[in-house]
Amino acid sequence: MDSKEDEAATPELLSFFYSRFFPYKTYVNWLNYETESNGAFKNRELSFTLPSDAYLRYNSYNGEEDLKAEIMKMCPTKIDIGAIYTAKPKDKKTMRLSAFKPVEKELIFDIDMTDYDEIRTCCSGASICYKCWKFMTVAIKIIDVALREDFGFKHLLWVYSGRRGVHCWVCDENARKLSNERRAAIVSYLAVIKGGTQVSKKVQLNRTLHPFLRRSLEIIEKYFEDIVLKDQDVLGSEENWSKVLNCIQDDEIIKKLSNKWNGSNSKSSVQKWDELVNELEHAASASGRKYSKKAEQLQICKLEIMFQYTYPRLDEAVSKNINHLLKSPFCVHPKTGRVCVPIQPDDCENFDPFEVPTVSSLYQELNLYVEGERKVHDYEKTSLKPYIKYFDNFVKGTSKEAREKNRSQASMEF
Numbered sequence: 001m002d003s004k005e006d007e008a009a010t011p012e013l014l015s016f017f018y019s020r021f022f023p024y025k026t027y028v029n030w031l032n033y034e035t036e037s038n039g040a041f042k043n044r045e046l047s048f049t050l051p052s053d054a055y056l057r058y059n060s061y062n063g064e065e066d067l068k069a070e071i072m073k074m075c076p077t078k079i080d081i082g083a084i085y086t087a088k089p090k091d092k093k094t095m096r097l098s099a100f101k102p103v104e105k106e107l108i109f110d111i112d113m114t115d116y117d118e119i120r121t122c123c124s125g126a127s128i129c130y131k132c133w134k135f136m137t138v139a140i141k142i143i144d145v146a147l148r149e150d151f152g153f154k155h156l157l158w159v160y161s162g163r164r165g166v167h168c169w170v171c172d173e174n175a176r177k178l179s180n181e182r183r184a185a186i187v188s189y190l191a192v193i194k195g196g197t198q199v200s201k202k203v204q205l206n207r208t209l210h211p212f213l214r215r216s217l218e219i220i221e222k223y224f225e226d227i228v229l230k231d232q233d234v235l236g237s238e239e240n241w242s243k244v245l246n247c248i249q250d251d252e253i254i255k256k257l258s259n260k261w262n263g264s265n266s267k268s269s270v271q272k273w274d275e276l277v278n279e280l281e282h283a284a285s286a287s288g289r290k291y292s293k294k295a296e297q298l299q300i301c302k303l304e305i306m307f308q309y310t311y312p313r314l315d316e317a318v319s320k321n322i323n324h325l326l327k328s329p330f331c332v333h334p335k336t337g338r339v340c341v342p343i344q345p346d347d348c349e350n351f352d353p354f355e356v357p358t359v360s361s362l363y364q365e366l367n368l369y370v371e372g373e374r375k376v377h378d379y380e381k382t383s384l385k386p387y388i389k390y391f392d393n394f395v396k397g398t399s400k401e402a403r404e405k406n407r408s409q410a411s412m413e414f
């Protein structure tokens, strides 16, 4: 399904992209957060992966001009954004280690489709299709609303990673200033899926769901049948349904259902799911008061499976550490040639990863453009336009917050 996989970003196309499309001005404004004489931007680490695969860390720049000159010269296949430090990262070598400390960075989230390999049946590894991309839609919906409503964050930039995942940059000032401990606490609040590949049951819920889990469940309920039962057909083959049954802590039920399902190929996953749910309910009421703990376990098991098969898988290490680097928006994925464009969270179900502009499609669009009377930017002549406009607007929001903060600080000092 990776139809544009052949549109890899050649060095020529990459250099064309960096000279004509990369939004340097907005980018510097974003990472600077209205600090005087580009203070925050100058101390920001940017890392480059070069076409030779060399990886250069601790680059830093004064502003738009030297950043653009360097990117044009190096033509990196990937740009990563790191923290804001106490001093310019490029001067790190000349400084005492104790004088060089990370002080701020956006709270970041990385959700990658490869972490869904144990629950998706359509694709694996680096490939994605419309069916499994829906997991990303659900992930954005659940995490976005939790970050806004439970933590009060407002400035969330969601970005397509260019191939098989999404990133979220939480840019509010109080998010950027979080300590590692606070970042870890937020991640542990949001992390519901626990345990590696060797753990078959990855979700443990209490009978009374925390409001955050109840809200997540409302989203999961909307998508579970469509994505997990119909698209992924997780109760279709024995290999897949046995994984689902392994989440049930009752050998009797597992035996009963597998006997039932082994004999018939005609039942759909939806029908089998109904049988599973009935079986759980029946066993729960049969175990009655005598084993109330057991009854509770069986009652909640249905929801645990639904969470295990729909709830977002977060790369926790990425979010926990202020030092952690993350691929920058508006990079170009070297294999797919796709631009890492922002995704509007309130419209994420309409985001189509296969329709994202690639460097070669942009090249064609620009060549086909018929110049009119009005002078317009190159990006406005192409399908990159809505993404750049969205980014511009987003940065207007973060800049406004920073200016208001500066003003209120100035008036307090006065």
Ligand SMILES: [Zn+2]
Binding pocket: 120, 122, 123, 127, 128, 129, 130, 131, 132, 133
């Ligand atoms: Zn797929």
